[in-house]
Amino acid sequence: MTEIASKYADFEGLRAQAVALRREGLSRRQIRDRMRLHNNEILNRLLEGEPAPEWTKRPNAKDDLREQARELRLQGMTYDQIQVELGCSKSSVSLWVRDLPKPAPRTREAASAIAKKGWAATLERREVERKQTQEAARKETAPLSDRELFLLGVGLYWAEGTKSKPHRRQERVSFINSDPDMIGVYLAWLRLLGVTTERLRFHVHIHESADAAEAERFWREFVHADSSRFGKTSLKTHNPKTNRKNVGENYRGCLVIHVLQSADLYRRIEGWWYGIVGAALTPEQRNRA
DSSP, X not given: OHHHHHHOTTHHHHXXXXXXXXXXXXXXXXXXXXXXXXXXXXXXXXXXXXXXXXXXXXXXXXXXXXXXXXXXXXXXXXXXXXXXXXXXXXXXXXXXXXXXXXXXXXXXXXXXXXXXXXXXXXXXXXXXXXXXXXHHHHHHTOSOOHHHHHHHHHHHHHHHBOOOBTTBOXXXXXXXXXXXXXXXXXXXXXXXXXXXXXXXXXXXXEETTSOHHHHHXXXXXXXXXXXXXXXXXXXXXXXXXXXXXXXXXXXXXXXXXXXXXOHHHHHHHHHHHHHXXXXXXXXXXXXXX
């Protein structure tokens, strides 16, 4: 006070003026400019104890949550319960309600129920996030150009198709997979290459304990081919000691797709693949491979 009084003899008069302006609803900056004060320390002393007008306060998105948290705490809820109910962090709950009385201790059963509810909420939130990420990623790949489909199909075939080996020279195009989406992309790639449907032959691989007839019907409808273009279904012997996961009504075995008269096509696929390898890897990486 002494230092300020030495600079401003009529401190009380200045304070009365500053308080009056504050109560009229002026901000600190407006008061400073109006009174031509450029010392924040002096301005703080002049406005000491005077609340800021509402319009100068920044809106806080968590104000409503804070009020709800305090109300729930007064109802006897724990931090965990409030966190689950409002979907906010436990640290925020603690900050908002730490001055309020603690609720009565909960039983083990009640604590378990709270934990389960919290985990269910976490799983639900993760599922929403997962779907949002998938949808955003899906949009990044659309539309697909012919060249993109061409390169994709080459990699797809080299991963899932049959390949000729030095010990077993077999140059034919044959592809097997259980995923209908994978099969659909592969067939789209064959169409892009000009392979007609008349050159395609199919047959099903499935466990003997599954519904082979239903699987055959599904794949015939999926590829739009009649039974004359399907070979005999291969049944895999079921080992009772194994715990198979691919069971249920959605299990339809694998579909094998053969392309007739495909030696030349196989050689081109092999060349395309090694062209991709040469373009993607450095000489040092290719030498190591």
